[in-house]
Amino acid sequence: MVFVIDNRVFYRSEDGAIWPSGDEGSTVILTLTMNRLLACLLEKHGHVLTRNELLDSVWDAHGLRSSSHTLNKYISELRKHFVQFGIVEECxxxxxxxxxMFNSDVEVRVQTQSIIEDEPRLEDEKNDAQVVKELSLVRVKHRHLPIALALTVFLISATLITLGLRVPSKDLAEVRELKTYFLFKYGSCPVYTVQRNSASLSEQKKELFxxxxxxxxxxxLEGASFLYQVSESYLYGNKGRAFISRCTSRNDKYISCLNNYWNGYERTH
Incomplete structure (x- = not known):
């Protein structure tokens, strides 16, 4: 079975082959365990799989030892593959x-062999769609975010809307400037928020982060920085939302942003 992910990446579950659209020469063969994990997530696209379900079906059912640490490691590796193949959205x-869960906002479909052979046409369609998605450089008060962070800015803007915070009514595609506010350093990495941090909530925000x-x-990670936002209700242990984006750089240029969302779940103390 071949899955087409976001019209950009092809994945064949039979042998664990994964490659960017139009470039089979860049095919990566996933390990058996990583292949089973990705297949499991895609088969339940848009549905949450518990850690125990994944550990049981991917590891235990095949006589392998499993742990949450191992699962996190494999999830991280899969995310890296998608970023390397050009999918900046959190898959x-x-x-x-x-x-x-495999993000329901990322399109996934099963492809037939006859259509796979017509891949060059899909590549043209993908390029046309990409033009629509292009974003301009976003200027930040304390530092300049490169183009690689523009999508993260838009994700944060959407998150602010769901958090009930004020966002300019103009089209988000017109946003040119986003102020950030330093909160603290997590290890050696600076953490910024997109709202000014009051003295009364700063410590709680740091603890939750x-x-x-x-x-x-x-x-x-070395050279990384964070963008972070959380609703007040979540800070106090009630249902709410939180957003953390870790952006990594190489040679003074940002190469990817890993986005994490917490939506509607109550915190336990």
Missing amino acids: ITTVPRVGF TELAKENGIDC
């Missing part, structure tokens, strides 16, 4: 204290 979403980062294996 595999973390559901805190529950598990993971640290808690979420540790629980979900979001580490401070």
Whole structure:
């Protein structure tokens, strides 16, 4: 079975081959375990799979030892493959204290062999769609975010809307400037928010960020920085939303942003 992911990446579950559209020469063959994990997530596209379900079906059912640490590691590797193949959207979403799901906002379809052979046409369609998605450089008050961060800015803007925060009514595609506010350093990585941090809530925001980062294996990497936003209700242990984006760089240029969302789940103390 061949899956087409976001019209950009092809994945064949029979042998674990994954490659960018129009470039089979760049095919990567996933390990058996990673192949089973990705197939499992795609078959349940848009549905949450608990950690135990994934560990049982991917590891235990095949006589392999499993752990949450191992699962996190494989999820991280799969995310890296999608970023390398040009999908900047978060494909595999973390559901805190529950598990993971393949993002329902990322299009996934099963492809027949006859259509796979017509891949050059799909590549043209993908390029046309990409033109529509292009974003201009976003200027930030304390520093300049490169083009690689533009999508993250738009994701944060959407998150602010769901958090009930004020966002300019103009079309988001017209946004040219986003102010950020330094909150603290997580390890050596600076953490910025998109709202000014009051003295009364700053410590709670720091504690929650640290808690979420540790629980979900979001580490401070060399050259990385974070963009972070959380609703007040979530800070107080009620249902709410939180957003953490870790953006990594190489040679002073940003290469990817890993986005994590927490939506509607109550925190336990």
